[in-house]
Each structure stands twice: as C-alpha cells, then as structure tokens.
Amino acid sequence: MRFLQEYPEDDVTCFLASGRCCFDTRALLGAQQRIAAELEPVLLALLPDAEGGALAIAPATLAIYRAPEQGKEYVVGADIGEGLAHGDASAACVLEYESGEQVAELHGRVSPERFAKLLDALGRYYGTARLGVKRNQHGHSTLNTLYNTLHYPRLYRHSRYDRHDAETMTLGWPTDASTKPILVDDFAAAIAEGHLRMHSSGLVEECLSFVTTDTGSQGAQPGRQDDRVIAAGIAWQIRKRREPEVGGFLA
Numbered sequence: 471m472r473f474l475q476e477y478p479e480d481d482v483t484c485f486l487a488s489g490r491c492c493f494d495t496r497a498l499l500g501a502q503q504r505i506a507a508e509l510e511p512v513l514l515a516l517l518p519d520a521e522g523g524a525l526a527i528a529p530a531t532l533a534i535y536r537a538p539e540q541g542k543e544y545v546v547g548a549d550i551g552e553g554l555a556h557g558d559a560s561a562a563c564v565l566e567y568e569s570g571e572q573v574a575e576l577h578g579r580v581s582p583e584r585f586a587k588l589l590d591a592l593g594r595y596y597g598t599a600r601l602g603v604k605r606n607q608h609g610h611s612t613l614n615t616l617y618n619t620l621h622y623p624r625l626y627r628h629s630r631y632d633r634h635d636a637e638t639m640t641l642g643w644p645t646d647a648s649t650k651p652i653l654v655d656d657f658a659a660a661i662a663e664g665h666l667r668m669h670s671s672g673l674v675e676e677c678l679s680f681v682t683t684d685t686g687s688q689g690a691q692p693g694r695q696d697d698r699v700i701a702a703g704i705a706w707q708i709r710k711r712r713e714p715e716v717g718g719f720l721a
Contacts, residue, residue, distance in 0.1 A: 490681040492654055492688055494662040501661075502674045511535050511575075511669065517591035520620065525591045530560075530578025532592070535669040536571065543567035544599035547643070547705030548589055549697045550582050550609040559695065560585045560612075563673070563702040564596055565709055570660070571667040577698065582608040586615035590622050602626035602708040604700060605642030613642050626708050643704045653703040654680075654688050660706055673698040 491498075511533035519525040538544065545565050551558030557579065564574035576592055578585075589612070593601045601624060603613050616622045627639040630648075643649070660666040661677070668674055679694040690696035 490683075491678060492680050492682055493658050493677045495678060497661050497664070498674050498677050501668050502671060505669060505671050505674065508669065512537075517588070517595055519587070519591050520594065525587060527576075527578075527588065530576060530580050530585070530588060532588075533575045533577075533670065534573070535575075536566065536573035538573075538596045540597075542597070544573065544596040545705050545708040546589065546593055546596070546599045546601045547701045547703065547708060548576075548585075548601070548603045548609075548612070549700040549704070550585060550604060550607070550612045551579065551697060552582070552608050559697050561697040561701040562589060562592060563670075563698065563705045564592065564599065565666075565702075565705045567709055569667070570665050570706070570709060572669050572673070572702070575670045575673065575698070577672065582611035583615050586612040586620060590616060590620045593622060593624070598624055600624045600626055600708055602628075602704045603642045604704060605640070605644050609642060617641060626711075643707065645700070650688065653700070653707055656710065657699070657703040657706055666702075666706065668702075670698065673702055 514532045514534055515527055516524040517527065517532070545567055546562055548562040549560065551560045559577055559579045562576040563572060565571065566573050574592070574596070576588060580588070589601060589603070593599045601616070601622060603609050603616065605613055613625070616625060625641055626643065627641055628643055629639045645653070676690065676694065676696055676698045679691045680689065680696050680699050681691055682688050
C-alpha cells in the first residue's frame with residue numbers, strides 16, 4: 471500500500487499516540503484502506519474550454535472519481551501555489567453538494583494564471599460549480615484571471631461568520647487567524663463523523679501530516695504539503711455556506 475511506503479508502521483503509531491494530528495487518524499487510516507481497494511480514478515488529459523476548444527491538463531493531473539451528473543450541484547475549493555518546479559503545488563477539490571462526496575481532484579505545479587484556466591474549465595465541466603479560491607498570496611492572481619478575464623460566473627464571495635451583508639463580502643476565501651481554525655475544525659468534524667467521503671489517497675496522506683505545533687499553529691509537518699487539505703477544507707466551507715436564491719447559488 472502506498473501509505474505504508476510513505477508512513478512506516480512506527481510513524482503511524484506515533485501519529486496515533488502523539489495526538490498532534492489535527493484530524494481523526496483512525497478515520498483517516500480507515501479511509502486509506504478503503505481507497506486502496508477502490509478502482510483507479512479516470513485521469514483526464516483534456517477538458518472543454520469556454521471557447522469550445524480543448525484545454526490540456528498537463529503538467530497538472532486531473533483525477534475523476536465520479537463524472538458530473540445532470541441535476542446535481544457541485545462545489546470546488548482551490549489552494550494556489552506559485553507554480554515553481556520545487557515550490558508549493560496548486561490543488562482543487564470537487565465535492566458533490568448533497569452527499570459531500572469527493573468527485574474530482576486537480577493538482578500540479580503550474581502558474582496561478584494557468585491554474586485559473588484549469589479551474590474555469592473544471593468548474594464548467596461540473597455544471598458551473600460554485601468555485602472558492604484561497605485569496606492569499608498567489609490566489610489573487612488566480613482570482614483576477616477568473617473574474618476579469620475568464621468571467622467565471624459563480625465565484626464564492628466570503629462574509630464573516632458573524633456578519634452577512636453584501637457590503638462586507640469579498641471575492642475568494644481568506645485564510646487568516648479567524649478563518650483557518652473554522653476551516654480546520656469543521657473539516658476535522660466532517661472526517662471524524664464520516665460526513666466527508668474522500669477518494670484521494672494524496673489528500674488522506676496530507677491530512678495525516680497536518681498537525682498542531684507546540685506554538686499552536688496548524689499546518690503541514692516540515693517536508694510535507696497541505697495544499698490538498700486546504701483546497702478540500704475550502705470546498706467543505708463553500709458547501710456549508712450555500713446561500714440559495716431563485717435559480718441556484720448566489721454568485
């Protein structure tokens with residue numbers, strides 16, 4: 471099993487005993503065992519673009535666990551990296567709204583502008599899903615392209631949990647001292663209570679190395695990544711924060 475190659479048995483025991491992992495490790499190990507027995511996902515090389523052509527996914531990868539179904543709603547969460555060969559990767563997680571099941575994962579080291587084009591195509595592929603992008607750092611470049619160039623119609627706008635008015639809503643998901651604990655704690659509850667059905671082995675592995683440090687900060691252990699975790703956490707928040715109007719989501 472790939473997990474055992476990444477995490478030897480002693481490391482798993484350490485995770486279970488230390489309590490540093492932010493998520494329910496037993497639930498994660500159970501999910502990893504289930505995923506190992508599942509069929510391999512479909513890896514798409516192309517997606518239709520907004521102009522009627524085809525957009526190449528490479529050098530990113532797009533794993534499809536469930537194809538889009540007519541009549542179903544989908545949400546997408548995205549974390550944006552700088553796109554450098556040895557830097558942080560960008561990631562996107564697609565969830566089916568009703569069930570909370572993961573249906574697709576986009577991942578790779580591409581520029582923020584190119585990742586915007588991939589997100590635009592992916593969101594439209596899943597029925598013009600509601601799309602939430604982490605707005606910190608390189609996320610601003612991705613949001614700028616999605617909003618001003620590609621005109622993606624259903625971008626998530628964030629409002630504080632204690633304030634819901636149009637004047638304070640901002641484009642994208644801001645990760646800061648007030649929003650990150652909400653994202654992590656809600657995601658932890660979804661995993662522990664079995665509400666989130668993950669199909670990505672990479673996501674589970676990142677969850678297992680996502681820890682609370684001695685200083686109280688939360689994130690990937692040194693040498694590990696957490697882009698999939700943040701992307702999935704944002705998708706979960708968008709799912710929870712659905713605000714219906716006549717005809718569907720608020721833009």
